[in-house]
Amino acid sequence: MRKFVVTKTFGPVLGLVAGLVLSGLLGVAASTLGAAPAAAQNRGGTYSTQELVRTGHQFFGTVSGGLATVIEQAVSRYGQPNGYILGEEGSGAVIGGLRYGEGQINTRDRTPRKVFWQGPSIGWDFGGEGSRTMMLVYNLPSVDALFQRFGGVDGSAYFIGGFGMTALVADRIYVVPVRSGVGLRLGVNLGYLKFTPQATWNPF
Structure with a gap:
């Protein structure tokens, strides 16, 4: 297994990315640092x-x-999810980066619903990537509870057979993106994803 990360480049806002990412991470730090690796x-x-x-x-x-x-690695570590998202995203980075995606969340008790996500990152990270993404979602009490920031360390991801897996958390809700795409890059970065019910260009 190898480690890898993915994140989307916007050169004019690199100066803002660092400050805003760190500010946003403060808002999710308590839940992220308190997240146990045991099954959710x-x-x-x-x-x-x-x-x-x-x-x-x-x-x-x-x-x-x-x-x-x-997926077996995710289930063995976090248990069985009660929701999942299928979607696509584009991302890239030169030190600071941005990611944008959209997809559909599926749960047992609700009809599928459109969701969007976006987020910044900072760190030792270079390159670009476009991918299909399957996100496993744990402890989701309602779809509306997804619409917040989820923090994590992308550098902790697994990379197996062309697929990468990382974990994000907020309010004891886990989101585990499983990605496959073109242009995977190596690096370590800090960042978060913000989920919204409508598309937005604002990643913060």
Whole structure:
């Protein structure tokens, strides 16, 4: 296993990224630092490993060779999610970067709903990337609870067979993005993702 990270470049705002990311991370630091690596407590109906792998194979298509291993790693560490997001995103970085994405969240008790995410990062990180993304969501009491900032360290991600997995947390809700795409890059960065019900260019 190797480590990798992904994040989207906006040169004119690099000066703002550092300050705003650090400010935003203060808002999620307590829940992030207090997050235990043990399996999360799930609420509502959950999804089995087999269901997630089957859905992921359909979503990622022919590039899904390492997907099962990554999902098994996520489930063994965090348990079975009670929601998941399928979507696409674009990202890049030169020290500071930005990421934008959109997709659809699925839960057992609600019809699928459109969601958007965006977020900045800072750190030793260079490159660009576009990817399909499957996000496993844990402890989600309602879809509206997703609409906040989730913090984490992208440099702690697993990289297996072309897929990467990292973990973000806020208010004991875990979001575990599983990504596959073009232009994966090496680096370590700090950042967060902000989920919103509508598209926005503001990542902060």
